[in-house]
C-alpha cells in the first residue's frame with residue numbers, strides 16, 4: 001500500500017474509463033472488508049452508465065456534483081435488519097474501496113447519503129433508491145466516486161499538533177501540554 005499522506009479526496013477526473021480488471025480488484029477487496037460477523041452482508045452497486053451517474057450527481061446538490069464527471073461510482077448499501085452495526089460495516093467497506101482504489105492509482109471522493117437531505121428537503125436516500133430500484137429494507141451509506149485524478153493536491157504533512165490526538169496508555173489532556 002502506498003504512502004497514506006498522499007491520499008487526498010479527488011473530485012476532478014480525467015475522461016478515461018477505469019479498466020474492468022481494476023474495478024474487479026477494488027470490488028474483491030470491498031467484498032472481504034471486515035464486518036461485525038463473519039457474514040459479509042454489505043452490497044455494492046457499480047455504476048458506469050453516464051446517464052445514471054448524471055442523475056445521481058443531483059442527490060446532494062453541490063456536495064455531489066463531481067459524480068456527473070466520474071467514470072464510475074460504487075453505491076454502498078445493506079439490509080438494515082441483518083446487523084445492529086450495519087453503519088460500521090458499510091463505513092469500513094466504503095473506506096476499503098477508497099484505499100483499494102488509491103492503491104490502483106485512482107482518486108476517490110465519498111458522497112454521504114445516510115442522514116442527508118437535498119435542498120428541496122427530500123431525503124438523498126429516497127432520491128437514490130428510486131433511481132436505482134433499491135428495496136425499502138435497504139439503507140445506503142454513501143456513494144464513492146472513482147476516477148483517474150485530474151487535479152493536483154498537496155500531500156498531507158504530519159503536524160506537531162497531530163500528536164495531541166494520540167494518548168499513550170491512558171487519556172491525557174494534551175492541550176495543557178502545548
Ligand SMILES: Cc1cc2nc3c(=O)[nH]c(=O)nc-3n(C[C@H](O)[C@H](O)[C@H](O)COP(=O)(O)O)c2cc1C
Nearest residue numbers: 007008009010011060062063064109110111112113
Ligand atoms: C463520512 C464522510 C462523508 C463525506 N461526505 C462528503 C460529501 O457528501 N460530499 C463531498 O464532497 N465530500 C464528502 N466527503 C469527503 C470529505 O469532504 C473529504 O474527505 C475531506 O474534505 C478531507 O479531504 P481528504 O479526503 O483529501 O483528506 C466525506 C468524507 C467522509 C469521511
